[in-house]
Amino acid sequence: MNTLTHELPSGAVNAKLIALLSSGAIILGILLSGFVIEEPAPYELYMAALIGVWALFGLYISRPVVPLLVLLVSMNIGGMIAMTQMADLSWTPLYLAVSLFLAFTAVFFASVLERKPDLYRLIFLAYVTTAVFTSVLGIAGYFKLFPGAEIFTKYERAAGAFQDPNVFGPFLVLPGIYLFYRLLTGPVQRMPLIAIPLLIVVGGIFLSFSRGAWGLFGVAVILLTGLVFLENTSGRFRLRVVIMTIAALALLMVAMLVVLQIPGVSEMLTTRARLAQDYDSARLGRFARYGIGFMLALEKPFGIGALVFGKIYGEDTHNIWLKTLMDYGWLGFVSYLTLTIWTIAAGFRLLLRNRPWQPYVLCAYVVYVGHIGLGSVIDIDHWRHFYLLLGMVWGGIALEYRYQRGLITLADAGPTLPSRQRGTGQMALPAVRSVSLLSLAPAK
Numbered sequence: 001m002n003t004l005t006h007e008l009p010s011g012a013v014n015a016k017l018i019a020l021l022s023s024g025a026i027i028l029g030i031l032l033s034g035f036v037i038e039e040p041a042p043y044e045l046y047m048a049a050l051i052g053v054w055a056l057f058g059l060y061i062s063r064p065v066v067p068l069l070v071l072l073v074s075m076n077i078g079g080m081i082a083m084t085q086m087a088d089l090s091w092t093p094l095y096l097a098v099s100l101f102l103a104f105t106a107v108f109f110a111s112v113l114e115r116k117p118d119l120y121r122l123i124f125l126a127y128v129t130t131a132v133f134t135s136v137l138g139i140a141g142y143f144k145l146f147p148g149a150e151i152f153t154k155y156e157r158a159a160g161a162f163q164d165p166n167v168f169g170p171f172l173v174l175p176g177i178y179l180f181y182r183l184l185t186g187p188v189q190r191m192p193l194i195a196i197p198l199l200i201v202v203g204g205i206f207l208s209f210s211r212g213a214w215g216l217f218g219v220a221v222i223l224l225t226g227l228v229f230l231e232n233t234s235g236r237f238r239l240r241v242v243i244m245t246i247a248a249l250a251l252l253m254v255a256m257l258v259v260l261q262i263p264g265v266s267e268m269l270t271t272r273a274r275l276a277q278d279y280d281s282a283r284l285g286r287f288a289r290y291g292i293g294f295m296l297a298l299e300k301p302f303g304i305g306a307l308v309f310g311k312i313y314g315e316d317t318h319n320i321w322l323k324t325l326m327d328y329g330w331l332g333f334v335s336y337l338t339l340t341i342w343t344i345a346a347g348f349r350l351l352l353r354n355r356p357w358q359p360y361v362l363c364a365y366v367v368y369v370g371h372i373g374l375g376s377v378i379d380i381d382h383w384r385h386f387y388l389l390l391g392m393v394w395g396g397i398a399l400e401y402r403y404q405r406g407l408i409t410l411a412d413a414g415p416t417l418p419s420r421q422r423g424t425g426q427m428a429l430p431a432v433r434s435v436s437l438l439s440l441a442p443a444k
Contacts, residue, residue, distance in 0.1 A: 025050055026112070026119060027126045033384050034130030034171070035161040037151075040098075043384055048101060051108050064401035065110045068394045071339040072103035075324070078332030082303030095306045102387045109391025113357075114398035120360035123392070124178050131175035132197045134160035135204030138168060142207045143262075156268065158207035166378060169205050169213025171385050174367045176201040177220045181363055184228055184244050198248075199255060206256065209268055212378055216370040223366040231352045289313050293322040303329030320375030327381075340372055347393045350400055356410055361396035364389050 029050055032043040051059070061069060079096045086092060113119055138160035139145075141152025152158065154165050162168035179198040183191060205213050229241050259265055293309060306327040310316040317323040324333040347365045350358065368389040371380060380386050402408045 022054075023119070023122060025054075027122055030123055030126035030388075031130045033127075033388070034134040036163060036167070036384070037161050039163075041384075044098070044101065047105055047108075051104060054108070054112070059108070059111060060115065061107060061111050062114060062398055062402075064398040065107060065114065065394060067342060068110055068339070068390070069103075069107045071335045071342070072106060073100070075328055075332040075335035075339070076100045076103060078303065078324075078328035078330070078335060079306060081331065082305050082327060082329045085300065085302055086305035086308060090307075092306045098382060099306075102382065102384060105384070106387040106390040106394070109388055110394035110398060113392065113395030114402065117357045117395070117399055120357050120392070120395075123388075124175075124360060124363075127388075128175040128178060128197060128201075131172050131204070132200050134162070134168070135172060135200050137161055138165075138204045139200070139207060157209040158204060160204060165208040166210045166212060167383060169208030169210035170216055170371070170374065170383070172201050172205050172208075173213060173217045173220055173370070174363065174385065174389065176205060176217060177224055177367055178360075178363045180221060180248065181224060181228070181359060183248060184225070184241055185359075195251065199251070202252060203255070203259075206259070207265075212374045216367070216374050219370045219373065220366045223369065224363065227351055227362060227366070289315065289317070290319055290322060293317055293319075293326060297322070297325035297330070297333075300326075301330045303327060303332070316379060318378050320378075320380050323379045323381055343390065343393055343397075344369065344372070346397045350396050353400070354410075355396075355400070355403070357396055357399055361393060364392035364396075368393055 029043065029047050032041070032046055035042060076096060076099050079099060083089065083092050083096065109123075113123075137149075137152040138158030141149045141160070142158040144150060152160055154163070157165040158168065159165040160168045162171065176198065179194055179201065182194045183198060186194060202217070205217055225241065225245050229238055232238060232241070289309075292313065296304070304312075304326050307316070309322075309326045317326055320336070321333070324336045328336070347361070347368070350361050351365060355361075368386075371383075371386055371389065374380065399408070403410070
């Protein structure tokens with residue numbers, strides 16, 4: 001360390017130290033996102049402190065990120081207005097405080113990624129790491145591989161370090177999609193290193209027995225494969241995509257056939273694979289409550305308050321559109337709808353463009369689109385990883401805005417990715433560079 005300080009000015013040493021600490025802080029936050037056994041989870045406490053500290057050292061919300069902030073805040077203002085319709089507030093203030101905090105995490109990730117796009121790679125690597133670890137816990141819990149492992153299961157389904165397998169499964173989809181992308185586009189000699197964590201993550205998704213997670217992963221795989229195929233003009237690369245997709249599906253099918261030989265798995269699969277469960281189509285089941293709720297929304301434009309619907313009808317809304325109407329009122333519904341349309345439209349424009357951050361935005365985008373569909377059958381307004389997805393997509397939107405106006409160059413974000421223009425037909429990922437809090441000042 002003494003040699004380093006003699007060779008470099010003290011300011012450069014301090015900058016490198018701050019860069020290392022800030023990068024590590026981001027990594028730790030992502031790692032904690034895979035552990036939500038109790039609430040408030042360590043992720044909430046840590047991220048609240050991190051956002052506060054980062055704000056003190058130069059967190060800057062730029063013009064392209066402002067719509068994300070405004071729409072999320074207005075949605076939560078709708079929730080506060082809906083709270084005035086309640087006779088008993090109970091836990092509602094805390095619920096809305098968590099909603100607002102999660103909204104700020106989306107803005108935080110978008111703002112930080114806009115300033116230092118090379119953070120995308122760190123975030124994805126940390127996400128894969130925590131997904132593999134929590135998948136191992138869920139798999140171990142399902143098969144009772146050690147005493148006490150059942151804590152990582154719920155309702156005889158793998159839940160990992162989560163309270164609900166229906167959240168655990170969707171949480172694993174983005175790292176699964178990222179690993180699948182690396183399998184499609186990475187060097188052949190690294191495929192075994194990618195296939196192993198991919199099988200672990202997909203195993204966690206499968207054993208969660210979450211129909212939503214299964215559908216989400218399937219839709220995201222189809223979207224990702226189609227977009228990767230379209231963005232590359234090389235016939236050789238397109239053939240590789242087709243072959244690798246077939247090989248990956250074959251590998252997954254073989255693994256599934258092996259797992260199905262285990263007693264209890266096939267029975268659970270048969271039960272969970274039905275399109276409609278008893279609690280969906282019953283007289284006051286999920287589908288019936290949708291109709292009741294939407295009619296109620298016409299009578300209650302300000303909403304009825306957070307979590308009140310479940311108290312009245314015995315079950316929560318299980319539909320993000322109905323959820324926003326009931327818990328956040330029409331103001332919240334319109335804000336969420338506007339945010340969804342804006343994100344899908346603006347994000348779509350980035351998918352086939354030659355940018356260093358494009359592969360990460362691509363993976364986040366297809367999983368985000370899948371979550372929008374999944375939100376039609378489940379509430380996702382308090383899913384931590386959903387706001388991370390939002391932040392990553394909006395980080396790409398903000399980067400494109402700055403690039404189009406000449407505020408940054410592609411060299412600022414590391415090596416250019418799409419090597420198809422160099423004739424190889426292969427996509428390479430950018431090199432890792434550290435982020436510095438000192439570099440977050442507003443762009444000129």
